[in-house]
Amino acid sequence: MKEPLDRMLEKDYLYCEEVIKKHSRSFYYAFSQLPEEKAKAIYAIYAFCRRADDTVDMAPTAAQQRKNLDRLEHELTLFEEDRPVDNPVWRALTDVFERYPMNIEPFYHQIKGQRMDIDFTSPDTLADLEDYSYYVAGTVGLMLLPILAKRHTQEATESALTLGIAMQLTNILRDIGEDLKENNRVYLPNDILSQENYTIEDLKNGSITAAFIRTWEQLASRSEALYDHFKKDIHLYDPESQLPVLISANVYRGILDAVRKSKYNCFDKRNAVSLVEMDKIRRETKQFLKA
Structure with a gap:
């Protein structure tokens, strides 16, 4: 017998909350103080970013890293096409995208940032480092912005990038x-x-x-x-x-x-x-x- 959707979704968000609790005490400490709906949305986005990070850091070879990222990017494409993979993170993100005016592009850019780590070369300049930092972290600021700020001004976008x-x-x-x-x-x-x-x-x-x-x-x-x-x-x-x-x-x-x-x-x-x-x-x- 299938669980009611709201109960399953609650479990999905709890799964995402456990991911952020395990991997980032500082983020959890800060964002757990948001209103519940916003906090849950943050946890879901963090769980996606954690998975993107782990596809590279937990794989033993560059070939496996690329394979993992290709799979994740394929799942993101399915998600964009309203055919999400049936797992807690994608189910929670589906709810987030229904509740907030989300933009899919930063999610793709996050994966691009992970690819930069596979074919890594040390940055020549601080500008190069900040360009890399946009892909792996500035994108996170852009993902979170629709949840944290109702007014999507250019100023707010630049602020989110700056923090990331x-x-x-x-x-x-x-x-x-x-x-x-x-x-x-x-x-x-x-x-x-x-x-x-x-x-x-x-x-x-x-x-x-x-x-x-x-x-x-x-x-x-x-x-x-x-x-x-x-x-x-x-x-x-x-x-x-x-x-x-x-x-x-x-x-x-x-x-x-x-x-x-x-x-x-x-x-x-x-x-x-x-x-x-x-x-x-x-x-x-x-x-x-x-x-």
């Missing part, structure tokens, strides 16, 4: 050691490394030198400038979205300070913002929005 890129730069600065050891990827731009006379061999040795710190801080300064720019645009979001969105930005920005507190050890340590610090950020963010 800022967060991706933060990810890169947090995961330098992990990206190198597990995936043989160096996202630090070649021109900055050359300018600071810091080599790939230095990276492989986990050398935290003055040159490394200057390199790291150049990218951190850019990320923080983007966070500052986004913060000025918080009024573009729905009133009930402003606190959760700004908390997510401030918590993620806090990762940069966590790396600094650990004396820039991002080679054999995954720096994070503690729950105590998250609560402090939440209180400070509420005060900022009241001011």
Whole structure:
């Protein structure tokens, strides 16, 4: 006997919620404070992005990665044609697309970003890195925007892109050691490394030198400038979205300070913002929005 649709959909959203709870404590902490309908929609989009990420990171070979992404892109095409694959993520996303004025293009661009990781080459410049960051993270901002802001202005679109890129730069600065050891990827731009006379061999040795710190801080300064720019645009979001969105930005920005507190050890340590610090950020963010 088939379950009633609403009960099945509730289970689908619970599945997506478990995905975000497992993989991103900071995002879950922030977005769980949205009204329930909006929070569920965020969880479904996160579950799609997590799957896109895992198709590359969990596959043992480039051939398998391409095969996995081809399958995911085929499923996305079926979804666009109103023939979604019967699994929790696609069922939840079907509901999201019915409730909100979603755009399918960022979902395809997210998959393109994952393909860039398969055929990876280190970026030559910061502009190259930000172009990559658009595909893997700016797209997420565009996916979430119809849920978080009813008014789809160009200003709001640029704000969502800005936040996504800022967060991706933060990810890169947090995961330098992990990206190198597990995936043989160096996202630090070649021109900055050359300018600071810091080599790939230095990276492989986990050398935290003055040159490394200057390199790291150049990218951190850019990320923080983007966070500052986004913060000025918080009024573009729905009133009930402003606190959760700004908390997510401030918590993620806090990762940069966590790396600094650990004396820039991002080679054999995954720096994070503690729950105590998250609560402090939440209180400070509420005060900022009241001011």
